[in-house]
Amino acid sequence: MDSIRVFAGDCTVSFEGSRDRTQRGRVVVVAKPDRTVLVHDAGGYQPVAWLTRADSLTVESGPGSFGLVARAGDQTLTVDSNDVTGRAEYPASDAGVPVGSHPDTGDPLVRTNGSVVALDSGTEYRLPAGATVLDETCDDCGLPLMRVERGAPFEVCIDRRCDPLDDHVKDRFDGEWSCPDCGSPLRILRRSGRLLAGCDAYPECETAFSLPAGVVGDDCDCGLPTFETGRGRRCLDSTCEGR
Structure with missing residues (x-):
């Protein structure tokens, strides 16, 4: 786990x-673990000196002293101790919205x-784009469920x-639509980390479309389905100008 040094x-x-x-x-x-350095004095919330996400960070710590040099481009922040009153290292993580606890360990x-x-x-459980974590498990x-829209709304485990x-x-959409170029069924598959509707005639026909985060609506003028997304209606073919 990452740690914050103080x-x-x-x-x-x-x-x-x-x-x-x-x-x-x-x-x-x-x-901080991302090489951000903050120097705080007795007043206010604003640091008296800082460097955000430095390109390099060097910390030297010995008995009764410490030194720090952070560099980002043409900026350099240097801290030299004259008298040390304390030092510590603490586990750290990104802060997020609580969504329950792990069923096996009780881990938040x-x-x-x-x-x-x-x-x-x-x-870590990576979430698909547009996923909503639910209260149900x-x-x-026993892990939380998530709601994901990929042609239809699905409630599935975050794992x-x-x-x-x-x-x-x-199960819902494999073979549901036809390839606009050769007429073969479009199969649901994952390729290069993307969920696609790809032509069954591949590799002879390389037509494939990424499934957007949304729910299937009407048919587009081109014959493919449209999707109701957070940014409005769009065709399965993102380059299509029809509606």
Whole structure:
């Protein structure tokens, strides 16, 4: 698991870049796993110096002292300790919306950055685009269910190994539509990480369309289905201008 490092003491802080400055005081220095560095003094919420997602971060820590250098492009933040009053390292994760707990370990589950993550173990369940995590849990494993629209709404487990979304979409839409180029059935398949409606005549016919996040509506002028999505109606063929 990632960790946040915290240092406190009498420090000299120098910043070179958009506005050169040097400051000294009893401050708290926070170094995050993404190489963001924050230097806080006694007042306000705004750090007195910072560098966000530095290209490089070097921390040297010895008995009674520490030093830090962070660089991003032509900007450099340097912290040198004159007197150390404390130092610590703490486990850290992204903060997210609570969505229950793991049924086996009791580990808190949070939704963040397109995933559901177990806070203590770091176990991650990647979510499809547009998925909504539900209050209900899976009858088989106890993890939360998610609602996903891929032609129709499906409620499946967030653990794709437990209840694969692809299987539900195949059961509903495999062979439902015809290839506009050769007339062969369009099969539901996953290729290069994408869920597709691809021509059954492949490789002779390479026609394939990504399934959008939405629900099937009427037929498009071209004969393919339209999808009602969060951005409005669109054809299965994203390049089609029909409605």
